[in-house]
Amino acid sequence: MKRPFICLFLLSLLIASSPSRAIEVVVEMTGPEDFVQLKDGIRKTITARCLAADASPGDEAALRVSLMQLGETISFDAVLDSQRPKAFHRDVGSRGELSGVIDLMIEELLVGKTRPTAVPSPAPEEKPLVEVAAPPPIESGIELPFIATSLAVLEGTVFVSDGKTLYRMEGDRAVPCWNTPGSARIYRIYTYRDSLLALTNRRESFHTYRIRGSETVQNWERCVIPLGDTLVMSRLMTDLMLSDGVNSWENPVTNTGEAYEFPQGFDFVSAQVADVVPSQSGLETIAFDRLGRVTLLNGKNPLWTSEAKLATLPLYFKNKVNGPDARYYLMPRILPYENGVITIANEQGPWKFLGNVKYYSSSRILMLDPGKSGDNERDLVTIRNHYCADIALDEGGLIVLVVKKSTSLMQRIDL
16 A cells, blocks of 8 residues: 555655646546556646646646557557647557657647747757766667667567567667567567577467568577577466565476476566576576565575666566456666676666556666676766667677667667
8 A cells, every 4th residue: 555655655746846826637538447457647647747747737637648459459549638729649560669659749838838928038958868978988879750669680680679570670770570479569688599489468468479581480489598608488367366566477497398497586587597606517597586676696506696677677577367467577678798798777766666657767777796796886878868678799899779759769889
């Protein structure tokens, strides 16, 4: 009961501290029961985001929002019922894209409306999306006309995905090369030998496809990830009787059927293996623990744990179960690099108290050095107002995939 109370308290503070009366937000939702249950959360996050953007029009206006889900497509309509009514419409491919569409709606209907226009003034110089206080330098970015979910580099070629399509980058063009079957939606892509693995959510479970060129050469009805030169697989289990959470991973096995040692409570999707600590024999496993901390493991024994607790991404898997909303959110990717690791710290600020509402104020790309005493964390890149969906190493540099409102941006930095 504490989380709903904190959410309502935070929202009350935001409303009370607003210099003008909060806009009235009315939300109507049509579709499956689990979709309609999101109504109250969507209304609250729209109200909070209007306040955060100082987007109250200051009259008796009301914002009426209607969402209707037909199959996988969600029709998003909004009408600003003011002295000069304005309307907004978008078709959304998945629930994970709603956050970006809500921001776009507020920008078009309210933020532009409340900006003063009576006395023109010179437009301020636009600040760059990515700031780096010291080297490495930032190269020009590539705009992508979709909300990206993941990226990977295979044999010098960059691949990027949205929910339904895998693209091959040819210069600054994203060329479609593979589409998911049926209702499957891409969550993350990996490289494995001469092929790609696409981890998807399909038919209320994880489904993984191995892709070579534009063909599916193998698939599994479970989560499959590459750890070194081995494919390791597991299933996400939902158990409402667990005292420490509803989601857990079953004991992983390799593609040869052998069990893989992996401690309970750690995140399977983001796991990696690498020789990060040369003084230890063999390879270490790197994964997020239950609190969102990067942890180095020798078998099941922790060797090092980061101080930072990192936030999840907005992509989530949900089992259809009776009772609490049992969602599994993806953790960011972890990249072994020399004697350290690189990962993503998406900052939610006060929005972290809103539970399943994912809204990010900024993002940092972190370099973590477990062998360094004292401060073993440094920022490689700081991103304002957007979140980082994925990262990939390529020819001594790092590719950063930034998701904006309804588009994405690929930036490359030198390491």
